[in-house]
Amino acid sequence: MNTMKKRLWRDFLILVVLFLGAWIFFIYNPVVDSEVVKETYINKEKELKDKLVDLLDYKIADGDTTQLLRSLGELKHLVSDKDIVYDLYYSDSREINAYALPSNMIVINRGIILECDTPEELIGVIAHELGHLKMKHHTDKLITALSIELLLPGSGSTAGEVTKILTQNAFSRDMETEADDYAIKKMKELGISPNYLAKLFKKMYKKSDLIPEFLNTHPGMNKRISKFSKYPFEESKLEFTFDWLKVKNSL
Amino acid sequence: MSTDYYPIQQPEDLPAREREDAMGGYFMMFASLAAGLPLPIINLIAAIIYYHVNKHKSRFVRFHSLQSLLSQLPVSLLNAGLVVWAISFFKYEFNFDNTFLSYLIVVILANLLYLGFSIAAAIKARKGLMYYFIFFGKLSYEIVYKVKEDDEQIYRNNPPV
Numbered sequence: 001m002n003t004m005k006k007r008l009w010r011d012f013l014i015l016v017v018l019f020l021g022a023w024i025f026f027i028y029n030p031v032v033d034s035e036v037v038k039e040t041y042i043n044k045e046k047e048l049k050d051k052l053v054d055l056l057d058y059k060i061a062d063g064d065t066t067q068l069l070r071s072l073g074e075l076k077h078l079v080s081d082k083d084i085v086y087d088l089y090y091s092d093s094r095e096i097n098a099y100a101l102p103s104n105m106i107v108i109n110r111g112i113i114l115e116c117d118t119p120e121e122l123i124g125v126i127a128h129e130l131g132h133l134k135m136k137h138h139t140d141k142l143i144t145a146l147s148i149e150l151l152l153p154g155s156g157s158t159a160g161e162v163t164k165i166l167t168q169n170a171f172s173r174d175m176e177t178e179a180d181d182y183a184i185k186k187m188k189e190l191g192i193s194p195n196y197l198a199k200l201f202k203k204m205y206k207k208s209d210l211i212p213e214f215l216n217t218h219p220g221m222n223k224r225i226s227k228f229s230k231y232p233f234e235e236s237k238l239e240f241t242f243d244w245l246k247v248k249n250s251l
Numbered sequence: 252m253s254t255d256y257y258p259i260q261q262p263e264d265l266p267a268r269e270r271e272d273a274m275g276g277y278f279m280m281f282a283s284l285a286a287g288l289p290l291p292i293i294n295l296i297a298a299i300i301y302y303h304v305n306k307h308k309s310r311f312v313r314f315h316s317l318q319s320l321l322s323q324l325p326v327s328l329l330n331a332g333l334v335v336w337a338i339s340f341f342k343y344e345f346n347f348d349n350t351f352l353s354y355l356i357v358v359i360l361a362n363l364l365y366l367g368f369s370i371a372a373a374i375k376a377r378k379g380l381m382y383y384f385i386f387f388g389k390l391s392y393e394i395v396y397k398v399k400e401d402d403e404q405i406y407r408n409n410p411p412v
């Protein structure tokens with residue numbers, strides 16, 4: 001090997017050693033505490049979440065204050081996943097819609113609750129939204145967080161505008177299919193026939209002047225209804241501590 | 252294997268135009284700033300284009316633009332790695348740990364070093380001087396100045412046959 005080649009190799013090794021050495025050095029001698037940075041980030045996320053909940057007047061499902069929130073809390077505990085911790089919120093909006101937001105939030109509107117004849121239908125809705133969270137369909141977590149920050153009071157945005165931006169963030173067809181598949185799996189686990197969701201979809205389809213997250217971009221509403229209708233309808237044996245009709249009437 | 256090298260031009264032999272062209276290669280790292288896009292790939296593309304446009308001007312120009320191009324490769328790779336790693340935080344989990352933090356610091360240092368050496372090299376080139384980066388300087392010298400066996404034939408004029 002000629003001397004130039006040797007020198008090249010020597011230089012190359014020096015660079016590699018310098019790079020790895022510096023990397024390892026700073027791992028063991030951190031300039032800032034990464035735990036602190038992480039905590040700051042997580043606190044920031046929480047802060048944004050609180051601001052949003054406050055602005056849009058969401059009510060957390062576990063609240064012990066009303067019959068409605070207690071009942072929603074009960075449903076939330078049924079629809080659980082060991083991989084994911086989420087918060088369920090109620091929104092006093094007449095729009096027939098439910099949606100998942102970054103930071104593991106699921107929001108259920110008054111409109112969709114009134115549309116559900118049974119709590120099982122609402123469980124299906126929550127399971128579908130949980131599917132979006134579980135499959136990490138929110139890739140733009142940071143962007144959403146930043147846009148919320150920009151939209152918050154002070155910049156003059158109304159709650160309505162913020163809601164519009166949050167809910168028009170539609171998922172792709174593939175993502176909807178994934179969320180549906182997850183919902184089917186979850187409902188089966190709970191001993192609820194996926195046919196309950198087909199019933200809800202049919203009702204929503206009739207009012208198709210409203211295009212909520214649930215119907216939008218979807219792999220054809222008919223296809224979707226038939227997917228859930230494939231499962232024979234069976235009365236679920238789940239028991240609840242509340243009377244669904246009473247809950248609905250309280251709205 | 253031949254170990255002959257072409258002579259290195261001295262400052263007095265280099266016209267101002269060539270010195271400026273040699274210096275220009277180092278400014279390609281600001282290409283993305285000019286384009287207004289924070290994409291490291293733009294710098295790289297600019298450096299590649301610059302090299303191909305200028306490589307026939309003279310060995311001096313070719314050496315400097317090649318050194319600038321080659322030394323940019325690892326820095327671009329490190330930056331790309333950082334971007335991918337950071338994006339994964341928002342797609343998956345925010346795993347901000349010391350390994351990432353340290354990588355971040357090293358990448359920033361690498362960029363600063365690269366910037367510093369490039370400015371130094373640009374100033375030297377402007378003065379008609381060679382300036383060798385560690386590794387990349389030797390590599391560029393080897394590629395540009397080494398006499399390749401078939402070079403002689405390529406540039407030789409032959410009588411008609």
Ligand SMILES: [Zn+2]
Pocket residue numbers: 128129132171176179213214
């Ligand atoms: Zn959906």
